Amino acid sequence: MLQVQKSGAATGAVRATKRRATVKMSSRTSVSKRILVNWQLYLLILIPFVYVAVFKYIPMFGLVMAFEHFSPVQGIAGSKWVGMANFQRFFNSYDFWKVLKNTLQLSIYNLAVGFPAPILLALSLNYIRNNRFKKLVQMTTYAPHFISVVVIAGLLVQLLSPSGIVNHMIAALGGKPIDFMTQPQYFKSIFVFSGVWQSAGYGSIIYLAALAGIDQQLYEAAMIDGASKLRQIWHIDLPGILPTVVILLIMNVGQIMNIGFQKVLLLQNPLNMDASEVIDTYVYKVGIISGLPQFSYATAIGLFNSIIGLILIVIVNQIAKKVNETSLW
Amino acid sequence: MNWSGVMKNSTGDKAFFICNYIFASIAFLLVLYPIVYVISASFSSPIALMEGRVWLFPVDLGVQGYKAVIEYHDVWMGYGNSILYMVVGTIINVVMTIAAAYPLSRKDFVGGKIIMLLFAFTMIFSGGMIPDYLLVKNLGLLNSRLALWIPNAMTVFNVIVATSFFRANIPDELLEAARVDGCSNFRFLRSIVLPLSGAIIAVITLFYAVEHWNSYFNALLYLSDKQMYPLQMFLRDILLMNSSSDLTMNVADESMRLYLNELLKYSLIIVASLPLMIIYPFVQKYFVKGVMIGSIKG
Incomplete structure (x- = not known):
């Protein structure tokens, strides 16, 4: 058994x-x-x-080829290896600090002004009870998003020229005309605020969606407790859209090194170059339109730019993960 | 209940609402004014414009600027090219995007995660301008219309948007039912998925179409033959490089020619933006929808 x-x-x-x-x-x-x-x-x-x-x-x-002395005839495999020489040359060049400073200043300025703008607009739109007015404001503020960067740049040059409407306004108020586009000190503000004009409306869509997703009971509870509207914004709206804010902030910080290069290139002229030459426009000049294009050197500069961008996005993502438990990955 | 508190709050709220209306109205007017000004300027007379008499409405109503634009052959050539780039490019984009997004949305698609990762990585890191340029050059695409179609055949961001749409909107049960009936994947995509995906197809079509219409940089980078230039390149020449003098050569008076050169820039801005301005009110909701679908995935 x-x-x-x-x-x-x-x-x-x-x-x-x-x-x-x-x-x-x-x-x-x-x-x-x-x-x-x-x-x-x-x-x-x-x-x-x-x-x-x-x-x-x-x-x-x-x-x-950033690490080579690239020659198109010999190709990537056949070109001479030079290690970090191209990077060293860039770091030691007279232009390095200028383009790095301009890139960072322009991006951080743009982030500081351009990032909160759509959030403010969305919060404001969220408290407009008159639906027709709300629709009208939305329709109008979204529209500039669809205007091409060439037209935006052309428009800025026209409106800000010595004979443009802005200078007519300054003259009417008794001021002296200013040639905005040729003065380096105005360049960054022109870039940033025209960006707000173009993108704040469209950027607000995503926040409006997040606001619409907030539980209505929270507002009812706040109302019973006698919370003012500003307190509601602070204690309900902002926490409600925080995950969206964090995600978009990460994405924006990741773009710090290559922000709006096409617009910069269009708004650039020899007189405002001191403020407007950024890393990407520099790459374009050195590597493409120069009579003797230096492919390796330009690639090295571009790679430096991309790696900084990649490091930034990883760092910000890690921080967001720790602090807020919201992250891209 | 403390009624006075409620009363106080409601007056506080009233002040809040008033301030909010003022804020929104200022934002509204700040965005609107430049648009209205450009439209008004484009319909004014060159002299009124240069003397600074145009503030809000057209002064000395006229269409001289538009006349000069219409007589300018290059603008129409650019218009034609841009339409061609937009239509063909968008068709390629949409087909490619759906062909990539549909398999990636399927749970039973082995390897989908890895492919998605490979795709998504290109959004945060890329070779950059010079390697891109050399690749296009080596492929023999320089100065060819293909250079505006093939290197931009698909945007990974739109693939992700479309993938999350398919995932959310095509129920698994549908696929199982079709399988039982012996339906192939192609047939399922064609007969079931696509008819259910009108919204996302509209969204990505519009995203791509606007991108094509508005882009100038690839043309600047890859095209050297003026005959192939899209409209934005001619706009760049005229608005920013001031190459419009040959447009107004037949105007005898020197200062008048100068004035007309300025006026036609405003008219040109309107003409170039016209296609989007016309369709904008009708398609606006699709863009909003697109942003929403995109935001689900983050």
Whole structure:
């Protein structure tokens, strides 16, 4: 009897291992089977995948030339390796501090003014009870988002020119005309506030959505407690949109090093260059439009820029994770 | 209950609401004024504009600026090119985006997570301008219309937006039911998914179309032949490089020509923005929707 039981247990154990083995086998076959069954999905994503590989990842390997003395004839593989020489040259160049300072000043100024603007607008719109007025303000403030950067730059040059409307206004108020575009000290403010004009409205959409998602009971409770509207904003609205704010802040900080370069390039002229030359416009000049394009040197400068950006986004994301438990990844 | 407290609060609230209305109104007027001014300026006479008599409404109503723009051949060439770049480019973009987003949205798509990670990484790190430029050059795309289509065939951000839409809006049960009926993935995408995805297709089509219409930098980087320039490149030349003098050569009077040069810039801004201004009121809600879908994923 005992014997039988033992052997029974043994066969049971064998069966169990066998079953486990078949489960393992079948899970392996089912992975390949699942791939096979869905072959059409792989076919669909094939071209987008190749596109990303070619147009996003191959240029990343092209970054190798930042460490070379690249010559187009010899290609990346054949060009002479120079290590950090291109970076050293940039760090030692007269332009380095100027473009770094301009990039950081412009970005931080832009972040400090441009980031809170849509939040303020959204909070304000959220407390407008007249629906038609609200719709009108929204419709109007979203519109500049769709104006091209060329038109924005052209518009600024027109409106701020010595014969433009702004100087007519200054003259009407008894002031002296100012040629804004040729004075370096105005450049950053022009850039930042035209950015607010263009983007604050559209940027407010996301905050309005977050505000709409806040539990209405919180407001009712606050009302019963006799909280003023400002207290409601402080204790209900702001905490309610905080996760959105944090995410967008991370994304914006990650963009600090390459902010609005296309607009800078358009607004730039020889007279405001002291304030308007940023890293990306410098790369464009050194690497593309120069009579003797220095591909390696320009790539090194661009890589320096990207790496700072990457470090920034990782740091801010870590901080956000610790402090707030909201993060990009 | 402390009634006086409620009363006090309601007067406080009243003040808050009034201040808020004033704030919103100022924001509204600050955004609106430049737009109104440009429209009014474009319909004024060159002399009124230069003398600074235009403040809010057109002065000495006229269409001289528009006449000069219409007679300028390059602008129309640019318009035609821009439409071509926008239409073809957007079709490529939308097809590519859906082809990438639909498989990525499927739970049973083995390897989807890795592919998504590979895609998303390109949003925070890239080769940059020079390697991009050299790649396009090496592929022989420089100074070809393809250079405005292929290097921008897809935006990863829009793929993520579309993926989260598919995930949220195509129930798994639908796929299972279709499977039971022997429906293939292609057929399911064509007959079930796409008809249910009108909203997201509209959203990404508009995102891409606006991007194409407004972009100038790729043309600046990759095109050298003026015949292929999109409108924004001509706008850049005229508005920012002041190359409009040849537009008004036939105007005899020197100062009048100068005035007209300024006026036509305003008209040109209106003409260039017209397509978007016309469709904007009708499609605005799709952009709002797009931002919302995008924000779910963060």
